[in-house]
Amino acid sequence: MGKTTAVATTRPQPPESAPRIPGAAARPPRRERRPLWLMLPAGSLLVLVILVPFMLALWMSFLELDQYTLRQWIQAPLVGLANYAEALNTSGLLHSIWASTAFSVLTTLIAAPLGILAALTVNGRFRGRGAVRSIYLVPYVLPSFVTGTLWRIVLQPAGAVNHLLGDLGLGGDKQWLIGGQSFWTLVGVDVWASWAFIYLMALSGLQTISRELYEAAALDGTGWWQRIRYVVLPQIKGPLSLGLLLATLHHFNNFTLPFVLFGMPAPDAVNLLPMNIYQTSFQSFRFGLGAAMSVVTLIIMTIPAVAYLRSSRLDASPQEVEA
Amino acid sequence: MNQRRVALTTVCAALLLAGGLTACSSSGADGGGKELHVLVGADPAHADAVRAWQAQIKKDFKAKTGADVVFDSYASAGEEQTKIQTSIVSGTGPDVYQLGTTFTPVAYATGGFRVLSDADWKRIGGRDKFLPATLGMSGPDAQHDIAVPFAARPYGMVYNTEMFKAAGIAQPPTTWDEFVADAIKLTKPSTGVYGTAVDYADPFSSWKYIWTFALQSGGRLITDDLKQAQLNSPQVNDAIGQYFALSTKHHAVDPAAAGWKSAQAAAAFANGKAAMLPMVAPTVIPTLDNSPVKGKYKFVSMPLVPFGATARPENGLAAGSIVSGDSLAIAKYSTHADLALDYIALVTSPDEQKAYYKGFGGLPPVTAAEDQLASTDPRIAGFVAAEKASLPTPFTGAWADVQLGLTNAITQTLPSLASGKYDSSAVSQLLAKANQTAQASLDRQKH
Numbered sequence: 001m002g003k004t005t006a007v008a009t010t011r012p013q014p015p016e017s018a019p020r021i022p023g024a025a026a027r028p029p030r031r032e033r034r035p036l037w038l039m040l041p042a043g044s045l046l047v048l049v050i051l052v053p054f055m056l057a058l059w060m061s062f063l064e065l066d067q068y069t070l071r072q073w074i075q076a077p078l079v080g081l082a083n084y085a086e087a088l089n090t091s092g093l094l095h096s097i098w099a100s101t102a103f104s105v106l107t108t109l110i111a112a113p114l115g116i117l118a119a120l121t122v123n124g125r126f127r128g129r130g131a132v133r134s135i136y137l138v139p140y141v142l143p144s145f146v147t148g149t150l151w152r153i154v155l156q157p158a159g160a161v162n163h164l165l166g167d168l169g170l171g172g173d174k175q176w177l178i179g180g181q182s183f184w185t186l187v188g189v190d191v192w193a194s195w196a197f198i199y200l201m202a203l204s205g206l207q208t209i210s211r212e213l214y215e216a217a218a219l220d221g222t223g224w225w226q227r228i229r230y231v232v233l234p235q236i237k238g239p240l241s242l243g244l245l246l247a248t249l250h251h252f253n254n255f256t257l258p259f260v261l262f263g264m265p266a267p268d269a270v271n272l273l274p275m276n277i278y279q280t281s282f283q284s285f286r287f288g289l290g291a292a293m294s295v296v297t298l299i300i301m302t303i304p305a306v307a308y309l310r311s312s313r314l315d316a317s318p319q320e321v322e323a
Numbered sequence: 324m325n326q327r328r329v330a331l332t333t334v335c336a337a338l339l340l341a342g343g344l345t346a347c348s349s350s351g352a353d354g355g356g357k358e359l360h361v362l363v364g365a366d367p368a369h370a371d372a373v374r375a376w377q378a379q380i381k382k383d384f385k386a387k388t389g390a391d392v393v394f395d396s397y398a399s400a401g402e403e404q405t406k407i408q409t410s411i412v413s414g415t416g417p418d419v420y421q422l423g424t425t426f427t428p429v430a431y432a433t434g435g436f437r438v439l440s441d442a443d444w445k446r447i448g449g450r451d452k453f454l455p456a457t458l459g460m461s462g463p464d465a466q467h468d469i470a471v472p473f474a475a476r477p478y479g480m481v482y483n484t485e486m487f488k489a490a491g492i493a494q495p496p497t498t499w500d501e502f503v504a505d506a507i508k509l510t511k512p513s514t515g516v517y518g519t520a521v522d523y524a525d526p527f528s529s530w531k532y533i534w535t536f537a538l539q540s541g542g543r544l545i546t547d548d549l550k551q552a553q554l555n556s557p558q559v560n561d562a563i564g565q566y567f568a569l570s571t572k573h574h575a576v577d578p579a580a581a582g583w584k585s586a587q588a589a590a591a592f593a594n595g596k597a598a599m600l601p602m603v604a605p606t607v608i609p610t611l612d613n614s615p616v617k618g619k620y621k622f623v624s625m626p627l628v629p630f631g632a633t634a635r636p637e638n639g640l641a642a643g644s645i646v647s648g649d650s651l652a653i654a655k656y657s658t659h660a661d662l663a664l665d666y667i668a669l670v671t672s673p674d675e676q677k678a679y680y681k682g683f684g685g686l687p688p689v690t691a692a693e694d695q696l697a698s699t700d701p702r703i704a705g706f707v708a709a710e711k712a713s714l715p716t717p718f719t720g721a722w723a724d725v726q727l728g729l730t731n732a733i734t735q736t737l738p739s740l741a742s743g744k745y746d747s748s749a750v751s752q753l754l755a756k757a758n759q760t761a762q763a764s765l766d767r768q769k770h
Contacts, residue, residue, distance in 0.1 A: 064767070066767060067429050067432045067433050067720050067723075068432055068433070068434075068720060068767065068768070070408060070411055070412060070433055070435075071411050071412070071433055071434050071435050073412060090759075090760075156582065156587060157579035157580075157581075157582040157583065157587070158579065158587070173578070173579065175579075175581055175582045175737075175738070175741045176582075177524070177582055178524060178581060178582055178734075178737040178738055178741065179737060179738025179741070180738065181738075263526055264526065265526065265727060265730055265731040265734050266734070267734060267735065267737075267738075268735055278401075279727070282401060282404055282405060282408070283401075283404070283723055283727060284723055284724050284727060284760075284764070285408075285429065285723065
């Protein structure tokens with residue numbers, strides 16, 4: 001019955017159409033009759049925006065494309081896998097992948113509890129809740145460039161942070177923006193800038209938990225932590241998982257923050273992947289090598305990304321998840 | 324019916340895409356062929372001056388040629404390079420580019436810029452209207468120039484005349500050993516005053532020190548035939564050692580300087596916390612004139628005799644300042660080359676050059692304007708001397724890798740500087756790696 005209605009509304013049959021086979025009405029619509037053509041505009045744009053540039057990058061990765069060949073780049077000499085060999089051997093790519101992974105995972109791990117706790121503080125009703133919620137969002141709505149500039153000034157040798165530490169007797173001569181320390185500086189600043197995203201996702205999950213669940217838990221005599229562990233976390237798992245995945249990907253791709261904080265060339269500890277590829281491509285003009293580095297990264301990152309998507313079931317349809 | 328609908332949708336999508344693409348590509352068109360597009364660096368610190376200067380140029384250019392100038396701007400060196408790269412690939416974009424001098428060799432290597440003929444130079448006003456030294460970064464040789472000097476920013480040294488007098492030092496140093504001796508004498512850590520300020524963590528400054536020290540002692544970053552990288556030479560290794568020794572060995576620099584960019588070094592000098600400030604351009608004048616040291620400072624060329632010597636060795640060069648500043652280059656794809664040449668002629672005319680100096684502090688590379696300014700503003704005499712004695716950096720498309728490699732070696736050594744130690748073997752390793760990259764880059768040269 002449902003099928004008949006669908007066919008009737010989307011595709012009225014002309015009276016002269018072929019006689020229908022009895023019993024066919026009970027079957028789901030055949031694959032070729034789905035209105036797949038509706039995807040054509042979006043599909044074309046996807047091809048244009050994603051597939052074409054990706055194929056170009058793949059092609060570039062086999063070329064000796066640099067400042068000398070850029071103008072006639074179609075005729076740039078093919079060098080086979082030389083760019084890939086260089087990417088893996090001397091470009092510092094593997095170090096950058098490691099630094100980026102460590103940075104993005106650590107930042108997410110630190111930001112997650114902060115975001116969840118912040119969401120819990122504004123979940124209940126109280127006077128001024130709107131104002132507190134707005135204040136929480138300030139670091140998140142600041143553009144990365146502004147965040148980076150702000151912290152670069154604050155973390156100068158004679159900046160506000162060192163002054164504060166000096167006044168507290170904790171030593172005001174720390175160098176935050178050079179050497180190995182720069183890694184922890186970056187983690188700290190990015191946590192400051194990004195915890196509000198986790199907060200938003202957690203809050204959206206918290207708002208969907210019905211009062212009855214809390215009441216039932218209270219009747220069972222649960223404490224605060226048990227309520228978090230057995231009521232809140234399972235209920236917000238969906239939006240929170242999505243938030244954690246998106247946040248980690250965002251940290252992994254963050255170029256602006258380390259670029260503004262440390263400049264280029266950056267200390268080794270924060271020579272993250274986007275920084276390394278940018279420097280290779282746009283400062284050394286090795287576009288072919290930069291493209292090869294990007295392709296290698298894509299391959300390496302696809303493995304954990306797919307594993308994560310499958311384990312968190314973010315790639316499954318609602319029916320599959322329910323099943 | 325279905326097929327017809329599919330076909331209709333396909334056509335619509337294609338039209339939409341084509342429309343979008345046309346709209347994108349037409350944004351670079353010049354609307355009637357009488358507009359000259361010029362790409363310049365954004366200068367937020369002088370926003371009003373930029374607006375006034377551009378309005379004046381537009382007016383003067385219109386009066387001279389009947390055509391309009393449209394200024395496009397880039398906010399950073401990175402954006403400038405990206406713009407150049409995309410324009411070169413697509414064959415559309417600005418007609419005239421304002422390029423930094425160290426970037427000119429790379430721009431030349433792309434083959435995307437017009438090589439200036441004798442007739443072109445004549446239309447601009449002649450090659451000899453420029454100070455010879457400022458033409459050092461215009462092209463690989465006089466027959467293959469692509470860039471016309473527009474504003475010079477030579478590097479010199481500024482010192483606090485009052486502190487020098489109080490310490491009984493009559494003259495600014497002319498050798499680096501004198502520089503060290505003076506710096507030690509002027510250092511009083513108890514009052515937070517140090518002999519010199521150094522912007523160790525500034526990627527635009529640090530390599531210039533190494534260039535200066537290495538060339539004066541007879542070393543080179545690249546051999547004169549532009550074929551061999553020399554970043555692992557003893558002179559370059561020593562240069563980095565001497566650079567860091569100002570802090571680690573002589574203690575004449577604030578230990579916090581391991582994290583200083585040029586703004587912090589200038590602030591230290593401006594606040595009377597440093598007696599000398601090397602490697603500065605005339606653009607520092609507004610900062611100093613708005614500070615407690617106003618009227619108590621003087622510019623001179625940097626010392627030109629290397630460490631440990633009283634005279635330069637035979638193959639040592641008088642390297643005090645690189646040829647630095649901005650040049651103008653015309654894109655090869657430009658269909659308005661004559662207008663572009665007229666524009667360059669206009670902005671390098673003595674009157675416009677003086678107006679530009681007043682607004683922005685870049686010294687004129689044009690002899691007539693420079694002489695007039697030097698006679699009216701004694702503060703810049705030291706810079707004029709530095710400009711006239713400036714030496715070009717190697718004119719090779721591989722330069723970016725040389726500069727990056729050198730800067731990277733210093734960047735990675737800053738933590739040991741901060742802790743007061745200097746590990747020469749670690750620096751040697753970094754330089755060896757930088758040299759390898761630079762050599763590979765030189766080996767790829769095709770022009």
